[in-house]
Amino acid sequence: MKFENFIWDFDGTLFNTYPATLDAFEITLKDFGVFEYSRDEIYDDTRKTITFALENLIKKYDLNRIFVDKFWENANKVHPKYNVPFENAIICCKKIKDNNLNNFIITHRDKRSTHEILRYYGVFDLFKEIITEENGFENKPNPESFLYVIDKYDLILSKTLCIGDRELDIKAGKNSNIKTCFMNFDNSDNLLEADFVFNSFNEFINKFI
Numbered sequence: 756m757k758f759e760n761f762i763w764d765f766d767g768t769l770f771n772t773y774p775a776t777l778d779a780f781e782i783t784l785k786d787f788g789v790f791e792y793s794r795d796e797i798y799d800d801t802r803k804t805i806t807f808a809l810e811n812l813i814k815k816y817d818l819n820r821i822f823v824d825k826f827w828e829n830a831n832k833v834h835p836k837y838n839v840p841f842e843n844a845i846i847c848c849k850k851i852k853d854n855n856l857n858n859f860i861i862t863h864r865d866k867r868s869t870h871e872i873l874r875y876y877g878v879f880d881l882f883k884e885i886i887t888e889e890n891g892f893e894n895k896p897n898p899e900s901f902l903y904v905i906d907k908y909d910l911i912l913s914k915t916l917c918i919g920d921r922e923l924d925i926k927a928g929k930n931s932n933i934k935t936c937f938m939n940f941d942n943s944d945n946l947l948e949a950d951f952v953f954n955s956f957n958e959f960i961n962k963f964i
Contacts (some may be wrong), residue, residue, distance in 0.1 A: 757914065758856070758914055758915065758916045758934070758963055759856050759857060759910075759911070759914040759915070760856070760857045760859065760908070760910045760911075760914060760915040760916070761848075761851055761856065761857065761858050761859065761915075761916050761918060762859045762860075762861055762901060762904060762915065762916065762917045762918065762928070762933070763848075763858060763859065763860050763861070763882075763918050763919075764860075764861065764862060764918065764919035764920060764921070764924045765860050765862035765864055765869060766862060766863075766864060767802070767919075767920040767921065767938075767940075768841075768918060768919050768920045768924070768938050769840060769841065769844045769848070769860070770838050770839065770840050770841065770844070770872060771838070771839055771840070771841055771940075772838045773798060773801065773802075774837070775830075775833045775837040775838050776801060776805065776830060777794055777797060777798055777801070778833075778837075779826060779829040779830040779832075779833065780797050780801075780808070780812070780826065781794070782829050783822065783825050783826040783829050784812070784816070786825060786829075787816070787818055787822055787825070789816050789818075792812075792816075797812070800812075802920075802921055803921070803922070803923075804863075804894075804921075804923065805863075809822070809823050809826060831865075831867075831868060833868075835871055835872045835875035835876070836875070838872050840876060840878075841938075841940065841956060842955070842956060842957075843955070843956035843957055843960065844956050845876065845878055845881075846956070846960070847956045847959060847960050847964060848878060848881045848882070849878075849881060850960065850964045851881075851964060852881050854964065857883045857908070857910075858881050858882045858883060859882060859883055859884050859885075859886070859904055860882050860884075860885045860886065860887075861886040861895070861900045861901060861904065861927075862885075862886065862887055862888075863887075863888055863894055863895070864887060864888060865887060865888045865889065866885075866887040866888065866889045869885060869887050870885070873885070883908070884904060884907075884908075886900050886903070886904065890903075894923075895923040895924060895926070895927035896922075896923045896924075896926030896927045896930055897927065897930070898927055898930035898931040900927075901917065901927055901928065901930075901931035901933070902931055905931065905933070912931075912932050912933050913934075915933040915934070916928075916933065916934050916935070916936055916951075916963075917931070917933055917934070917935045917936065918935075918936040918938060918959075919935075919936075919937065919938065920937070920938045920939075920940065922947050924937075925937055925947045925948070925949045934950045934951070935949040935950050935951070936949055936950065936951040936952070936953065936959070937949035937951070937952045937953075938953060938954075938959075939952050939953065939954050940954065940955075942954060
């Protein structure tokens with residue numbers, strides 16, 4: 756199957772931002788006097804959404820709402836060098852552009868940090884459009900942001916692929932009537948009913964690029 760348009764998730768798909776995010780959670784918990792917690796549990800919750808993880812921690816440790824603001828303050832201090840691209844992710848996106856195909860990003864991350872990370876690694880110009888929190892669309896799995904990109908660039912649905920690492924990414928793609936790809940870096944048994952599943956960018960490149 757030949758795809759021409761690739762709609763990427765950002766966190767956990769192109770860039771491994773989870774370790775830095777978990778560090779921000781740990782720093783914030785310690786700031787609030789919580790020293791015993793499960794990093795694995797926080798990771799599992801973050802794989803759903805960061806908001807879900809924050810709400811669970813607030814309930815579990817009876818924290819006040821300031822915890823949320825403090826977490827984002829700590830998370831936003833993270834230098835881009837700690838949010839590294841997955842192996843061959845950049846090579847993959849470069850190959851797509853070099854073949855006159857299209858890369859897009861749709862993320863819930865804020866515009867400043869998204870652009871900062873992309874520019875730090877010199878890959879900002881690989882993407883035709885970057886949709887962030889500031890665009891104001893409903894969060895995935897709502898397809899609003901996907902439908903905007905599809906309509907704006909007159910994308911052919913059968914030639915457009917959504918790539919993500921979480922259930923909400925796959926559902927957003929399905930809700931947009933495009934094919935979906937799950938990047939299964941954790942070798943999870945839950946394959947999320949995606950059309951394609953890969954454990955690495957090498958596999959992805961060999962299949963599509």
